[in-house]
Amino acid sequence: MTAIFRHPFFRCALVGVAALLMAMPAGALSVVQRSFDELVSLSELVLVGTVRELHSGYDTPDRNIIHTQVILSDLEVVKGRLDTAQYTLRITGGQVGDRIDVYPGLPQFHPGQRYVLFIRGNFRDFFPVVGIQQGVYQVLKDGAGREVVLPATGDETRPALSAAQLLDAHPETLAAFLRRVRSQLITPAVTP
Amino acid sequence: MRPARAPFYIALVATLVPALASAFAYTIHDGKGKALPNQTSGTPVTWRENSAAFTLNFGGDFNTSAEVALADWNEVGTRFQWQVGTAAAQPCNSGDHINAAGWAYTTCAGEPFGDVLAITSRVYRLSGNTLQHVDTDIVVDRSRTWSAHLPGELTPNGAGGVVSYDFRRVLRHEFGHALGLDHPDQTTPPQAVTAIMNSTVGDVEFLQPDDKLGMVTLYTLTDTSNAAPNSDTPNNVSTAAKEGGGGADLGWGILLLAAVTRAARRFYLDR
Numbered sequence: 001m002t003a004i005f006r007h008p009f010f011r012c013a014l015v016g017v018a019a020l021l022m023a024m025p026a027g028a029l030s031v032v033q034r035s036f037d038e039l040v041s042l043s044e045l046v047l048v049g050t051v052r053e054l055h056s057g058y059d060t061p062d063r064n065i066i067h068t069q070v071i072l073s074d075l076e077v078v079k080g081r082l083d084t085a086q087y088t089l090r091i092t093g094g095q096v097g098d099r100i101d102v103y104p105g106l107p108q109f110h111p112g113q114r115y116v117l118f119i120r121g122n123f124r125d126f127f128p129v130v131g132i133q134q135g136v137y138q139v140l141k142d143g144a145g146r147e148v149v150l151p152a153t154g155d156e157t158r159p160a161l162s163a164a165q166l167l168d169a170h171p172e173t174l175a176a177f178l179r180r181v182r183s184q185l186i187t188p189a190v191t192p
Numbered sequence: 193m194r195p196a197r198a199p200f201y202i203a204l205v206a207t208l209v210p211a212l213a214s215a216f217a218y219t220i221h222d223g224k225g226k227a228l229p230n231q232t233s234g235t236p237v238t239w240r241e242n243s244a245a246f247t248l249n250f251g252g253d254f255n256t257s258a259e260v261a262l263a264d265w266n267e268v269g270t271r272f273q274w275q276v277g278t279a280a281a282q283p284c285n286s287g288d289h290i291n292a293a294g295w296a297y298t299t300c301a302g303e304p305f306g307d308v309l310a311i312t313s314r315v316y317r318l319s320g321n322t323l324q325h326v327d328t329d330i331v332v333d334r335s336r337t338w339s340a341h342l343p344g345e346l347t348p349n350g351a352g353g354v355v356s357y358d359f360r361r362v363l364r365h366e367f368g369h370a371l372g373l374d375h376p377d378q379t380t381p382p383q384a385v386t387a388i389m390n391s392t393v394g395d396v397e398f399l400q401p402d403d404k405l406g407m408v409t410l411y412t413l414t415d416t417s418n419a420a421p422n423s424d425t426p427n428n429v430s431t432a433a434k435e436g437g438g439g440a441d442l443g444w445g446i447l448l449l450a451a452v453t454r455a456a457r458r459f460y461l462d463r
Contacts, residue, residue, distance in 0.1 A: 032307040033392045065301040098318040104369040125306040126299040
């Protein structure tokens with residue numbers, strides 16, 4: 001039986017299997033990768049907020065493009081300044097009547113869900129979040145009732161992970177995450 | 193079967209299958225008039241036709257590179273084949289029902305691209321109880337530096353960015369979106385798989401087994417019995433991007449699994 005372990009084929013197979021198992025998500029295209037430092041430094045506004053409503057409509061003269069306004073409330077501003085109790089984030093895409101405009105890769109916002117957002121270029125950019133999906137985090141409650149953060153996905157039908165999935169993900173608490181953001185804000189710029 | 197053989201096969205398959213499990217994601221119709229992106233099961237929203245044309249407005253080597261990217265998807269060998277379109281069309285007219293791709297300094301709404309390199313839009317129409325994919329356009333950020341094709345790994349510059357973006361691999365990704373595929377790393381929970389359809393820029397240059405399996409799933413399993421007449425012969429087409437393969441290519445992963453299993457079986461039976 002042990003002969004198989006010495007066989008060249010078996011050794012090659014093992015190497016192949018190991019390579020497959022160790023294959024990391026190399027990523028592909030479309031979006032520039034952003035580090036956590038960049039999320040903080042490039043954003044104009046970092047806030048925690050809960051999605052209250054979504055409104056889609058045409059807001060270009062030729063009615064060629066659908067935008068959706070995401071109304072956020074229960075705000076906690078971490079970077080920047082905001083004097084209103086609500087904040088409107090304008091994103092591209094949505095549904096008006098029988099027409100649906102889909103932009104693959106854009107995060108989906110779910111009413112009632114709380115998010116941490118690294119915002120830049122609102123009402124100006126195609127999707128006004130630094131690094132697109134990289135700058136959107138969901139705030140969830142774990143089994144112990146603590147608020148934790150997870151990178152947002154684009155799946156609006158399952159806005160929350162199960163308790164078991166949350167445990168597996170070992171999420172950072174919201175408080176620790178925001179401490180990390182704030183520590184970036186006070187870190188002096190590196191000079192040569 | 194010899195007693196020692198069964199555990200070997202079981203171990204082999206158990207070891208290989210998780211690594212080869214599909215992770216591709218796609219947009220589905222929920223049956224209530226909504227499109228739900230980034231799903232791994234459900235009824236995918238796909239092209240009902242067996243082919244669709246893309247008007248390419250990049251020019252020169254970039255058009256050639258885009259044609260290669262279209263052809264790569266055709267070579268997967270499903271029922272659906274991309275064609276190179278000849279109808280004059282610009283990508284920001286989503287109501288013309290002509291698929292077009294081209295450069296732009298802003299998005300179709302005149303907005304800066306932000307951190308996006310290229311954007312694919314998909315327009316669906318709700319017809320009765322079905323969602324129909326009626327138009328797809330692609331715009332690529334002209335303000336960045338592009339190379340028509342950069343084989344191999346992307347070389348970062350001193351700031352950690354990319355000196356020049358590889359147009360061909362970006363177009364491979366965008367044409368995958370145009371087929372109906374989404375990002376496998378944006379499902380709930382996110383999946384870890386090597387795929388050109390992952391969401392951020394990296395060193396994956398070619399279609400990966402998971403990408404191919406995604407197209408096979410969308411276009412081999414979807415019903416075409418209601419496809420429009422003559423949908424195989426769109427009239428604004430110059431040439432097929434490239435002849436597709438004869439059958440569905442299930443990708444290197446499945447081929448590897450088959451090869452390993454075959455070789456292991458031969459090794460054991462020859463002893």
